[in-house]
Amino acid sequence: MARSPRWGLSGPPQETHRHWAEEQEVIGPGLQAVMLWSRFVVAEAHGAVLSDLDGNEVLDLQGAGGVNSIGHAEPTIVAAMTAQLRTWTAGAFGSQARLDMTRVLRDFLPDGLDRIQLYSGGAEAVEAALRLAKSVTGKYEVLSFWxxxxxxTLGSLAMTAGARKDLGPLPGGFMSAPYANCYRCPFKLRYPGCGFACVDHAREVVKQQSTGALAAIVVEPVQGRSGNVVPPPGYLTALASVADEFDALLIVDEMMTGFGRTGAPFAFQHEGVEPDIVTVGKGMGAGYPVTGVIASAETMDSAPFSDPSASSSSFGAFPMACRAVETTVSVIERDGLVERAERLGKDMLAALAPLAEEAPLVGDVRGAGLAIGIELVEDKESRRPVSTAVVRQAFMALLEAGVLVMTGGNALRLYPPLNIDETQAHEAVDIIRRTLAGLPGPAAGAEQTAGGRL
Ligand SMILES: Cc1ncc(COP(=O)(O)O)c(C=O)c1O
Structure with a gap:
């Protein structure tokens, strides 16, 4: 594979592998597959560029799975976090950082969703959203999607696909229905002729399986782990009306999509639907572990969620977290990054779309803003997902050529920083196109190894 002049891995990864091996003497197993495959060790990170210990540079479109929204080591956040570190770090009393965050969020949060409670992990925020839905409705069942x-965590795992094997029993009260994944429609229908058969099916699942205690429908506006699957317009609105029919809440999980990633401040805003609860994280803190639950004041004022100490957590709303949110959102607004994500995302998607024709492995290319998915299939006719070995082979080929991506099942996922330099974005697209177009289909590639670094 022809290498671009600056990006990519060259030479044996000596220092990197020595470092990785020493870490593994203490670190437990089960790190993300892409980390285990690549054994990449970051020496320095700036914007969308990662340098490893052997002096290689790659374009980071993995972006910590959507966390790296404003670029690594963005100067404003480096300065703000450094100053905050010197001021106060531990405790959730009132602080200048929290007041500053409040002022910024007052403008950024959607109308009618003007209260936030902060946490430090995504699953923790999702669990808090479930507790809030139970508090509001007095009910306990949940519908989520394939x-x-x-x-x-236990409640979030009961709504998560592909991670539950051998971890049962899962808690009761959780039901699931097919998502509006048109590339893999289980009803073999086409939008819009289908009339949202998947939503009708979801309604039927509740009718047949619920004990009459549906508290919430929980849905991602774009399914990240499945390869940034974008449902057709009107899907969230249709789900909102199902939630209404059962007197349940609509929880939109924007962990991956919130804070500009899809070209709107929040992805549900593409539709104008009004969710009751929104969960957020990842891109809102630019690398600092901060997540949140957003709802109206009225929704959040429901006991027991609203009882003293009931919705708090050890690290929730610590000063560093508040400063990270305040600064990240300020940078997103100052630099017009929501609009940029929309424009650049469209350009990148248009440039990558031909892969569905020209690359033997690529079945579908889709995305919203700067969340782009490339689904790998055994053949374009059957659409059978490729094996993990083939995903790994594609991932390693891209890394060696200079682009680090995220994976999810049989898909490659791209999450560049919202402020990625345009030249770098186009270089990344060129490398991805060249590399994937040059990879053989699974049958022809079966004998090939997974890449030279393992
Ligand atoms: C939509 C969504 N919700 C929740 C989570 C869970 O977040 P965490 O891994 O921080 O627990 C993720 C993580 O990728 C996610 O994408």
Whole structure:
């Protein structure tokens, strides 16, 4: 594969592998597959560029799975976090950082969703959203969707696909229905002729399986782990009306999509639907572990969620977290990054779309803003998902050529920073196109190894 002049891995990864091996003497197993495959060790990170210990540079479109919204080491956040570190770090009393965050969020949060409670992990926020839905409705059942990802704690795991094997029993009260994944429609229908058969089916699942205690429908506006699957317009609105029919809440999990990633401040705003609860995280803190539950004041004022100490957590709303949110949102607004994500995302998607024709492995290319998915299939006719070995082979080929991506099942996922330099974005697209177009289909590639670094 022809290498671009600056990006990519060259030479044996000596220092990197020595470092990785020493870490593994203490670190437990089960890190993300892409980390285990690549054994990449970051020496320095700036914007969308990662340098490893052997002096290689790659374009980071993995972006910590959507966390790296404003670029690594963005100067404004470096300065703000450094100053905050010197001021106060531990405790959730009132602080200048929290007041500053409040002022910024007052403008950024959607109308009618003007209260936030902060946490430090995605699954933790999702669990808090479930507790809030139970508090509001006095009910306890939940409907979620095939292919969804909401975390790995007990309640969130019961809504998460592909991570539950051998971890049963899962808690009761959780039902699931097919997502509006048109590339893999289980009803073999086409939008719009289908009339949202998947939503009708979801309604039927509740009718047949519920004990009459549906508290919430939990849905991602774009399914991240399944490869940034974008449902057709009107899907969230249709689900909102199902939630209404059962007197349940609509929880939109924007962990991956919130804070500009899809070209709107929040992805549900593409539709004008009004969710009751929104969960957020990842891109809102630019790398600092901060997540949140957003709702109206009225929704959040429901006991027991609203009782003293009931919705708090050890690290929730610590000063560093508040400063991270305040600064990240300020940078997103100052630099017009929501609009940029929409425009650049459209350009990148248009440039990558031909892969569905020209690359033997690529079945579908889709996305919203700067959340782009490339689904790998055994053949374009059957659409059978490729094996993990083939995903790994594609991932390693891209890394060696200079682009680090995220994976999810049989898909490659791209999450560049919202402020990625345009030249770098186009270089990344060129590398991805060249590399994937040059990879053989699974049958021809079966004998090939997974890449030279393992
Ligand atoms: C939509 C969504 N919800 C929840 C989570 C869980 O977040 P965490 O891994 O921080 O627990 C994720 C993580 O990727 C996610 O994408």
């Amino acid at each position: 292919g969804g990802f909401h975390g790995k």
